[in-house]
Amino acid sequence: MRGSVVSQRGLAQNLARWCGLAVAFALIVASFCAVRSAADPEPPADLGPAPAAVLEEVLQIGDPEALRPIDLYLDFIDPNCATLIQLFGEEMRKQIEARKLVVNLRLVSYLDPYSASASYSSRALIAAYLVTGESQTADMAWKFVRRLFDKDIQPHQGALKDLTDQELADIARQVGAPESAAQFIATGQDRENVDSHQIHLRNMARMSGQGGRGTPWATFMGHPFVLDADGQWLNQLVSPSSSTAPAETADTGGLATGVNVPHQEVGPEATVTRPSETLPPTTQAPAPEGAPAPAPEGAPAPAPEGAPAPTPAPAPAPEQSPAPEGAPAPAPAPEQSPAPPAGPGE
Template identity: 35%
Template structure:
């Protein structure tokens, strides 16, 4: 992956960072990194900066048997699907730029999000299984049901504390500390720290990857956002407004 000059910050509306996987046998899949960026001296534009994460207590998190995490109010008008890998820097960029705008829409009942997690970047983590362990941690936190707590944990995982590829990542204890920082109870913290859901997360991430490959003609890529069968262009700076309009 190309390294950008440190004095520059990419403008997210004009860049696309996509991780694509092709092939049938997972063990033989080659990771292809496509990087297209236009650099600017300006800071990246964060949508609705200052709003913060979801804070409406009416927002809940629901963990489905397949590992999908639904975040939203029960009366949400629209639900979208977001496919992410916890180590994917482009996923982190999308969360950093649009996360607060999405949070406001979720709090207002205009939007709910189904987060669907894959783990194909495990080999690019220092521990070689970080993505899987982070997916498991998401499942622990989501299962408790608090939307604001889950939203804060998700923000810490993808924005504030996301590890870099091919470098040290977070231990289970560090993931548990993030869960506690997000406001999770001690039972949830123990679930994360013990890796209780790692086996389930492994199976769920594999099934989700298969699903994403089906949607993208065998070329699974993250981040991928869908409104029903339609893939949304997250490089369109108004995509959140458009999907809730």
């Protein structure tokens, strides 16, 4: 009897010891898995294509819940906007699809007067709205925008020809946009639903209020940042190393203010005044081949072909500032309407 009791007690002790070892082993495994998961997270579940949406004066390209939202201001005939998109368009696409970046595209058309039709930027803006609205996918919207900035597609400022609505529709088809979008672009059937002039005015006013001088221009949560040519701005935006959004760590969002990518400055006809704050100097866009030499800084912009010459003011006005009281008003800039009269390129 005594031997039996001792035997049972030993068995119980052994069981307790093995149970303790099993629990300790389980805790070690769980801790290892937790550390491994934190260091090497599982890829996110497939959420399908990233969305795109038309939000009044904004084309929202990407998931609105993405890690980093940026506002990007572009004009479709600006060669410097083309440089930006050619350099970073593909990497931006990857970050958009990975739900790390959402681009709030704010299109402007202040360079309309420098296109052959005097309306190209506005018509390309409308086309981008139609493709985005009909496809509702970031991939398609961004693909169309990138295609319009390709070297073999983007018209030159001051050239004798730009793209017709039919050619814009053909490009939409080439990138795989819905046929409805191509039809709307070609026929102008849905054009009345896209007020390009109001979109331009609202975005220009917002850009000016944030210190913007021209395109390309970008802000993160209202703070401008450097669009450097080596891509550090994009790496910093999507870097997972920071647990807080850049704008929460510094007034400029943790990104230096300014523009290092070539930059097209806004001319007087765009009615945007220069900010009082000092920004790093920007690079004036090169004059198109065959175009007359640019006027000295502070001089009125040349009138588009066919427009009456402006009446000279008795004294030069401060750069991009309102004319002094009593000075003759300059000739009005060409109207940036959604459906301008046909130009030589159409």
